[in-house]
Amino acid sequence: MLKVQKMLVGAMARLDDAMVLNLVKQGLQMGINPYVLLEEVRAGTERVGELYNKGEYFLSDLIMAAEIFKDVLEMVSKVSKGKNRTTPLVSPYSPxxxxxxxxxxxxxxxxxxxxxxxxxxxxxxxxxxxxxxxxxxxxxxxxxxxxxxxxxxxxxxxxxxxxxxxxxxxxxxxxxxxxxxxxxxxxxxxxxxxxxxxxxxxxxxxxxxxxxxxxxxxxxxxx
Missing domain, CATH: 3.40.50.280 (Cobalamin-binding domain)
Known part of the structure; x- marks a missing residue:
């Protein structure tokens, strides 16, 4: 499980969208907490931001990172709903x-x-x-x-x-x-x-x- 998580951060930092989605899919199948997977993707996104600040990545790369994260979120949400993990009709949290x-x-x-x-x-x-x-x-x-x-x-x-x-x-x-x-x-x-x-x-x-x-x-x- 830890191997998948470590690879996920690196794949996100490289903006390898196919690898990111495949690793997230594997992680979900292995029973890794979806939020943990989201955190790894987020950490990879932070690395993209750091590379952008160093001048190694460009604005288009930041936009691509955001799109990959969006795709991951949609994948995780679909799987979670399939397992009856849905947002309650009345949320315990303030909007x-x-x-x-x-x-x-x-x-x-x-x-x-x-x-x-x-x-x-x-x-x-x-x-x-x-x-x-x-x-x-x-x-x-x-x-x-x-x-x-x-x-x-x-x-x-x-x-x-x-x-x-x-x-x-x-x-x-x-x-x-x-x-x-x-x-x-x-x-x-x-x-x-x-x-x-x-x-x-x-x-x-x-x-x-x-x-x-x-x-x-x-x-x-x-x-």
Missing amino acids: VIFGTVENDIHDIGKNITIGILRYSGFSVWDLGVDVPAAAFVEAAKRCQSRIICLTGLITESYDSMKKTVQLLDEAGLRGRMTLIIGGLVNEVVRQYTGADYWSTDCRKVLELCRTISTGNEMKAQSL
């Missing part, structure tokens, strides 16, 4: 509003995180990219959600995040919302925007959403 903020169109990390959230039982409102602050406010009014995830990969997105937080406050919604920012962010950016949490790791975002949506804010503080 999550998710979007790339205004002036930014990057969505690879967003799409991967949304895929993992949905696989894990969350209902996600995907607002897309270049989303105006007012659109997040409108979604918060329409959706009984406690969580909004804002993402951005350029510095211009920081002001858009800050504006979104301010508009939520002006609309009287900030008090019931927990805001998580992701992308090219850190603690300094979190403080500047007024968000509650920041993360560059989709696994941490998943755990944050789980703990926040079940009302365990104290546990979320330690994540």
